[in-house]
Amino acid sequence: MKYCIGVDLGGTNIAVGLVDLDSKRILDKVSIKTNAPRPCRAISQDIAGLCRQLCDRRGIKMRELSWIGIATPGVVKDGVVVSASNLGWTNEPFADIARELTKRPIFVANDANAAAYAEAIWGSGAGEASLIAITLGTGVGGGIVVDGQIWEGINGFAAEIGHMVVEAGGRQCSCGRRGCLEAYCSASALVKETKRVMNLYPDSLMWRIADGNIDKVSGVTPFRAQKEGDFAATMVVADYINYLAIGVANVVNMFQPAVVCIGGGISGEGENLMNPLRDRIKRISFGTDSSRIRVEVAKYRNDAGIIGAGLLGMMKEQKSMKSMMELIIEKFAVNGNFVSAVPYGNGHINDTRLVRTKDGDGEFHEYVLQRINKNVFREPAKLMENYVRVTEFLRKKIKAAGGDPEREAVNVVKALDGKDYVVDKNGDYWRLILFVTDSVCYDKVERPEQFYDSAVAFGNFQYLLSDYPADTLYETIVNFHNTPDRYRQLMEAVENDLSGRLGEVSAEVEFAKSREEFAGTLERAHAEGKLPLKVTHNDTKLNNVLFDKDTGKGLCVIDLDTIMPGYSVNDFGDSIRFGATTAAEDEADLTKVNFDINLYELYVKGFVEGAKGGLSDGELELLPIGAIMMTFECGMRFLADYLNGDTYFKTHRPGQNLDRARNQFKLVSDMEAHLAEMQAIVKKYS
Ligand code: GN1
Ligand code: MG
Numbered sequence: 001m002k003y004c005i006g007v008d009l010g011g012t013n014i015a016v017g018l019v020d021l022d023s024k025r026i027l028d029k030v031s032i033k034t035n036a037p038r039p040c041r042a043i044s045q046d047i048a049g050l051c052r053q054l055c056d057r058r059g060i061k062m063r064e065l066s067w068i069g070i071a072t073p074g075v076v077k078d079g080v081v082v083s084a085s086n087l088g089w090t091n092e093p094f095a096d097i098a099r100e101l102t103k104r105p106i107f108v109a110n111d112a113n114a115a116a117y118a119e120a121i122w123g124s125g126a127g128e129a130s131l132i133a134i135t136l137g138t139g140v141g142g143g144i145v146v147d148g149q150i151w152e153g154i155n156g157f158a159a160e161i162g163h164m165v166v167e168a169g170g171r172q173c174s175c176g177r178r179g180c181l182e183a184y185c186s187a188s189a190l191v192k193e194t195k196r197v198m199n200l201y202p203d204s205l206m207w208r209i210a211d212g213n214i215d216k217v218s219g220v221t222p223f224r225a226q227k228e229g230d231f232a233a234t235m236v237v238a239d240y241i242n243y244l245a246i247g248v249a250n251v252v253n254m255f256q257p258a259v260v261c262i263g264g265g266i267s268g269e270g271e272n273l274m275n276p277l278r279d280r281i282k283r284i285s286f287g288t289d290s291s292r293i294r295v296e297v298a299k300y301r302n303d304a305g306i307i308g309a310g311l312l313g314m315m316k317e318q319k320s321m322k323s324m325m326e327l328i329i330e331k332f333a334v335n336g337n338f339v340s341a342v343p344y345g346n347g348h349i350n351d352t353r354l355v356r357t358k359d360g361d362g363e364f365h366e367y368v369l370q371r372i373n374k375n376v377f378r379e380p381a382k383l384m385e386n387y388v389r390v391t392e393f394l395r396k397k398i399k400a401a402g403g404d405p406e407r408e409a410v411n412v413v414k415a416l417d418g419k420d421y422v423v424d425k426n427g428d429y430w431r432l433i434l435f436v437t438d439s440v441c442y443d444k445v446e447r448p449e450q451f452y453d454s455a456v457a458f459g460n461f462q463y464l465l466s467d468y469p470a471d472t473l474y475e476t477i478v479n480f481h482n483t484p485d486r487y488r489q490l491m492e493a494v495e496n497d498l499s500g501r502l503g504e505v506s507a508e509v510e511f512a513k514s515r516e517e518f519a520g521t522l523e524r525a526h527a528e529g530k531l532p533l534k535v536t537h538n539d540t541k542l543n544n545v546l547f548d549k550d551t552g553k554g555l556c557v558i559d560l561d562t563i564m565p566g567y568s569v570n571d572f573g574d575s576i577r578f579g580a581t582t583a584a585e586d587e588a589d590l591t592k593v594n595f596d597i598n599l600y601e602l603y604v605k606g607f608v609e610g611a612k613g614g615l616s617d618g619e620l621e622l623l624p625i626g627a628i629m630m631t632f633e634c635g636m637r638f639l640a641d642y643l644n645g646d647t648y649f650k651t652h653r654p655g656q657n658l659d660r661a662r663n664q665f666k667l668v669s670d671m672e673a674h675l676a677e678m679q680a681i682v683k684k685y686s
Helices: 040-058 094-102 111-121 187-200 205-209 220-227 231-255 265-269 271-284 304-314 321-330 380-400 448-464 483-496 502-513 521-527 568-579 597-610 617-643 656-673 675-685
Strands: 003-009 013-020 025-033 065-072 075-077 080-084 089-092 106-110 130-136 140-146 259-263 294-297 337-343 351-358 364-371 429-434 534-536 545-548 554-557 564-566
Touching (some): 013 040, 065 094, 080 094, 089 094, 106 304, 205 220, 205 231, 231 259, 265 271, 321 351, 568 617, 597 675
Parallel strands (some): 130 259
Antiparallel strands (some): 075 080, 130 140
């Protein structure tokens, strides 16, 4: 285990968290009042005391801490707080004092910069070479991280993005100048502008939302009224987004960062804010290729300070991401030299990049590079052994059947040392596969035939593997689709309530509890001999099938990490939960989420055909239950992850796992109501 401590020192509270650097989580935290102004030594003593308290509580020694990182308000340069008006400090050698009191390596940074660092390393910019964070709070904060390093500027007070002028001679800013982004886009500016407009529009819905009391206006007020179509609110929001877009576009034009991350209270508006913002930025930024720059909601909210501070010790280890990619690609037997690596696909687990190389003749070659998530797959070397054996097996069968193994199977590129992967200096495993040229994958069914094709592909995949020696397969995730065990894990998450979110999800927890008995249906059928274990894929989402760009036909099944002994009906079911629906997996508006029985029927037809008679009567009968089971299980997994603080599935916005869970549970209810029809459809095709 690798631990460190992150300290979020604020004008009001000192929050201290014990961070587990392996599982990327805060294990425990404490906080006390700052009682500023107080001398740096007094505050440092409190911090040292809190660190000891946390270590004691978790039974670890202070000297086991890799380091302590501190996020503080004010200007920081080389561990010295040059000035911090909130704390009443000037030129305090904070790092030296804290080091003396804790005997641990100390790193100090400005709080906005630390929050940006949290996003850059573990948040929305993880794995990217550069990130710029903009925090929309009481003020507008900023942070720039390039190649794993915070840009502090020569005086230590970069990056005051909030004090970039977006309107010459515009609104008065608290800094004494006019027209700063902060005067338009901070939460306080938004509230002030909302009130001004409300006074001009006494009929505006915003009055009702604020209970007729102007003092009750918050940053949420105009956004809520705008959603209802209120005219005055629509103006306020459009204005707000316009100025924010100008600010972001300026940043994008200057830096071209891989990610711009928007945090702070207002970012809680989520896609309601982000979609129009992205549109506007696209329209007003320079040049044509800003499309690769991701504008995302921050992953961390209240914990950004603790996590960012905790990660400060990694600054030394973090080298340029690009050169890191280059170093990894050089170790594989690729054609030519590294050109680029850009994020690719929408997987929730591994980090995936599309890599281009260029050979001596100037020809480009494309590959897919993946960092295997060690948190999820405990033994990547064994996983890769499965992966290569299965792909070799499939290639032979495809060739024998007259197919094209280059395009219809996954092709692993070996490392120069003969291994099937490269291990980097952090101990992370990387694998490289050939990119299937002219192929695409889909996150949502766009044409019904696609779904049918994917069914044939997954059915056939099972058929091809039906004589694969199952006992030689290493189990990459134990109890992966053991639904009763997933239920148990959810109850454990409920019990621990690590993130303090239990209060929000009581309805969902009840939903799961009332289906505890159901959760064991497939295990019971297996015990009764009705449902055999087979070699299955176990992650049969539509976006795990590649389609031919030209013909539109299903080409190749990908994402082979979870090939293990399992139930055929679960492979069927996982596809249904993801594809036979009218909305994306994380659609938050449940009125848009409905089970689509026509798509279900198409899938049944394709899957049964693809399996070429390989499904027994018992399996066929249980297909509809498999669909409900996988949807229910996946919902429980999302819910458990939400309760655990979003440590398993990647998230791109706050509350995403909860939305995913609710979405899946909505589908479960729909399917339960259609069970008889679902069964009749299976009969029709068997
Ligand atoms: C994960 O890696 P990806 O995105 O294909 C998960 C599946 C879930 C799915 C939910 C190893 O799949 O089990 O069903 O997210 N994979 C693993 O979308 O946990
Ligand atoms: Mg995938």
